[in-house]
Amino acid sequence: MKKLLILLLFPSLIFAQKTATVKGRIINKYNTPIEGVAISYLSKGTTTDANGNYSFTIPMRKTVTVTFSHVSYKTVVKKFTSRGRKTFNFSPSLNFKTQELEEVVLKNQKKEVQGITKIETKKVKNLVGANAGVENVLMTLPGVSNNNELSTQYNVRGGNFDENLVYVNGIEVYRPFLIRSGQQEGLSFINPHLVQNINFSAGGFQAKYGDKLSSVLDITYRKPVDFGIQIDASLLGGSFTIEDTFLNNKLSAILGVRYRDNSLFVNSKQTEVNFRPKFTDVQTFLSYKANKKLTLNFLGNFSLNDYNYKPLTRKTRFGTIANPLELIVFYQGQEQDEFQTLFGAFSADYQVNDDLKITGTISSFNTQEEEHFDIAASYNLGEVDSNIGSENFGEVAFSQGIGSQINHARNDLDALISNIQLRATLKDGNNEWRAGIKYQTENIKDRIREWEVIDSLGFSVRPPHHIGNNQPYEPFTGPIEPFRNVRAENEVDINRLSGFVQFSRKTNWNNHQVWMNLGVRAHQWNVKTATASSKNQLTFSPRAQFAIKPDWDKDLLFRISGGWYSQPPFYKELRDFDGNINPEVKAQKSIHLVAGNDYSFTMWERPFKLTTELYYKNLTDVNSYSVDNVRIRYRADNVTSAYAYGLDVRLNGEFVPGNDSWVSIGYLKTEENINNQGYIARPTDQRFKFGVLFQDYVPNLPDLKAYLNIVYNTGLPGGAPAYANVYQFQNRLNDYKRADLGLSYVFADANKQHKTGFLRSFKELTIGFELFNIFDIRNSITNTWVRDAYSKQQYGIPNFMTGRVLNFKVGMQF
Structure with a gap:
């Protein structure tokens, strides 16, 4: 040890x-x-x-x-x-x-010097996982976690999903607003078949990146140099990618179409459903080189997620061996959701000379979302006979709670986000200057109609704020009130002006290599609603990074980075639990401090690299929130303070010759103090993380390859019922344990081309299968809260994720 x-x-x-x-x-x-x-x-x-x-x-x-x-x-x-x-x-x-x-x-380019992790695109292609893609690779990194295999969202070092920046070709991309379940997400914006470069930072990032608190995922789509077709198909869906060059190689074009169907996963859950999802995505990237100095680019995306969900029954057993409980639910009704997004961006790169480059970009994002459901549920919460000698062993012996509830929603949202930005890069020997300015407008129209009626043994459960009655001694003639009722109509306009300037220098100090970066961001915004508007708010965000590579016998790199980071509120952060808008919400602030060390060495005559990072965050003006699956609901105030600290370690190298794999370990502690009530665990307080990404092949049959992905996360806080004080509900979910295995056989690739037979038409042909959740472990992501009519106690019943699933797939290139 x-x-x-x-x-x-x-x-x-x-x-x-x-x-x-x-x-x-x-x-x-x-x-x-x-x-x-x-x-x-x-x-x-x-x-x-x-x-x-x-x-x-x-x-x-x-x-x-x-x-x-x-x-x-x-x-x-x-x-x-x-x-x-x-x-x-x-x-x-x-x-x-x-x-x-x-x-x-x-x-x-030694991106690691700048605290950026560079991920090989080949890993994205080969890694097995329920949501294969760029985000799936991130889940194996230390400091990055997600307990929901149906979602591509991720938490980084104690932050939530909304605190992560995602860029494609230097343009920030967004996700839909109303999605509340991972099985509604369908597809990530990032199409892995279009990707050329992947850079990721888990904190302490440069000023050129925007105003978020946790991380940056920086994606670059590739520019084709030749004609090609790529087709992938599996039981979960498929994709088609075509690329070519035109006009004497001046114009390069790539088009990707994807389709996703989560039925295979949802049918492995404990809820029996009729499920008809349709997740479709079309993306294109065009680049035209007008002359030696000017290049014009276009990035476009259209996605349509139709989610039709009709639950039938659910049966869940939980509790302890001594006191097992069972929940049986019968459903009526259905949910019909539609999420449609459009995105387009034009950019122009002008190379003034060898040292100066100017880039201008205009982009627009529109999302139109509908969330409509009426679902009635009748439940029975009972004690299970645990007496082995009993004739009724394993059956429900006594019903503790019988009741029903109706959930209704007619939620509609239309958001339009447009921006224009200008960036410049100037190189002067070992020095580099970067600067940029961006103006953005956001218009959000939101209509919320959502209520829940709860019935227990024939009596409607009143909301917590309701004044009690004296039934049955006195008749109660008041109207039936929903336990939870949210009705609001919001139209919000947000105008933002932001900019940055940063200086980088790479030099030598004696025989030691030194790299440094200093920068500052500024962000001004205001919020307008139909009834109120905020004053102009302004934040400054100074940031710095320093790294040194000593001229020692050992290949070591030391770095330190940090700064004052701010996250001005987006629309969701302005809306409280009741759907009301608070335009005066301030930016959340965080002080980052990250110290890291990279050590490259040779073991078994093969290259390895050990990366270690210590980090600390001090957060103020925090807008605290609750998490239900992938839906985040904010308090829309700034009465909370918080902190996070931890250690991340990753060892990567050729454990098998010619195949890069890694093992990662992370420790995190993050707590918050809401309105001076004392510190409690934040919803993302996942203390320990262990991840393995392993690639191998059969020595005597190298075309038969295996990919193994293992993740272990300690349990997250289990949340609290609606209207409850979170300080009274501090239990945790069970630990998250998952292992996915993939096997594939390569019939043709760049090193195995055929001159005869039908295989001669393929540049690449691979057939394989994936076994998700090998050990069929029951992982949970949230709790469903059920009330016991006798004891008035509320039980947190875990919502279990997917079980073992087998998927077949085929990939080909022409």
């Missing part, structure tokens, strides 16, 4: 070596990896694997000549000289022998 702690917390003390590592990935001009490239050096040699990857070590303080040769490509010769324990990243592009040699070296 002591050795393990030293490995995780004091990486600078281990793996002392006297060699440097040279690694990279060799490709051709079509970005296809080259297998079998002979690499010779110092009378030694190695070759690239099926993915074009290679790695070897060289002695320190000695110039080594390395030759890269292949029978079909021109030879490349490179010299390496290491003054200390370092890692050289050299990824040449080899040209065919029939062409004139023109070496191209792809230089790593």
Whole structure:
């Protein structure tokens, strides 16, 4: 145990070596990896694997000549000289022998220096999970958690879903407002088949990124260089992607269409339903190079989520072995929801000269949402006979609570968000200046009609604020009131003006590499409603990052970052539990401090990297909230303070040669103090996280590959019933445990092309299956609260997530 702690917390003390590592990935001009490239050096040699990857070590303080040769490509010769324990990243592009040699070296930008985690797009493609995509990879990282496999939303270091920035090609993207369940989400905005680069920061990010409190996911869509078609299909849906270039390669275009059906997952839950979901998404990215200096781009998206849900019955057993309980529910009615979103963005990149680049963007996002349901539920809460010798063992012996309830909603929302922004980047030697300004308008029209009537043993349960009556001794003639009733009509206009400026410098201090960044953001906004308007509010957000890579024998990088971060309220944060708008809600504020260490080393003659980060957040003017599945409901005030701190550790490397995997561990503690009542756990207080992403193949059959995804999270707070004081309900849900396995066989890929037979038409053909929740563990995400008519006690009955599910899939490229 002591050795393990030293490995995780004091990486600078281990793996002392006297060699440097040279690694990279060799490709051709079509970005296809080259297998079998002979690499010779110092009378030694190695070759690239099926993915074009290679790695070897060289002695320190000695110039080594390395030759890269292949029978079909021109030879490349490179010299390496290491003054200390370092890692050289050299990824040449080899040209065919029939062409004139023109070496191209792809230089790593070392995004890790800036506290950014760079994720390989190949992992997104191969990772198995209920919601395969970019977000699914994030769930395996330390500090990132989500207990709902039907949702692509994620919490980062104690923040909620609304505190995460998501960019696609430098443009901020949004998600629908009214979605309250993960099974309603359908598809993430990000289409993984269009992605080229993925960068992620869990805190302490630069000023060029916007005003949120938790994280940044920065996605870049690719620009095609050749014609291609990609088709994926499975029992959960499918996707079609086509790409090509036109007008003498000046215009590149890529189009992706996706369809999703969650019936397979919902049918594995404990609620029997008639379920007909239709989740459709169409995206396109066009790029036109008008001349050497000007490039015009367009990013467009249309999505339509039709969610028709008709619950029939539910049977849930819970409690302890000594006191087991069972809830049986019979439903009538249905839910019909529709979420339609449109997004379009035009941008122009103008390269004034080699040092100055200017980008202008105009974008607009519209969401039209309908949430209509009428569902009546009759329930029986009973004690289960736990006497093994009884004839009625396992059956309900006594009913503690019998009742019913009706839930009704006619909620409609229309939101239009438009903005225009201008950015500039100026490079001056080792210095870089960035600046930008953005103006945004938001118009939201929201109609809320939502109520719930609760009946227990023939008596309507009055809302908590209702004055009691003296029945049956005195007749009560008042009207029946819903237990919960929200009626509101809101039209809100928000105008925002924000901007930033930041300075970066990369230099050397003696023989040590140093990188620094200083920046500041400003954000001014006002809120207008039909009856009131707020004063102009203004926030400043100074931020800084510093990193140093010492010239030591060990390959170490130390960094520290932080600043004062603000999150001006969005529409949902202005609306309280009763649907009323408070235009005076202030920005939530947080002080970030992040200290990290990256240690690259060689183990088993393969490259590994250990990343450790400590972080602390002090939050003020917090707008506290409750979470029900993926719906967040705010208090719409700023009477709460909070804090969060923790430790994140990730070890990644080639546990299996040629396949990068990782193990991550995270510890988090976050608490809040609501209106000076004392500190309690926040809804996202997930203390411990353990995640594994593992890739392997059969040694004698390398085309048969396996992917394993394991996540363990300790339990979240279980929430509280409506109108209840959260301080009286501080129980936690059970721990979240899940393992997903994927197996696939590669019939054709870049390194396995066929000249005859039907396989000759495929650039890639893969067939496999996925087994979700291998051990069929019953995980829960929220509680349903049921009242016992006798004791007046309320029971939190867990809403269990999906069970074991088998999915078949096929992927092909032409």
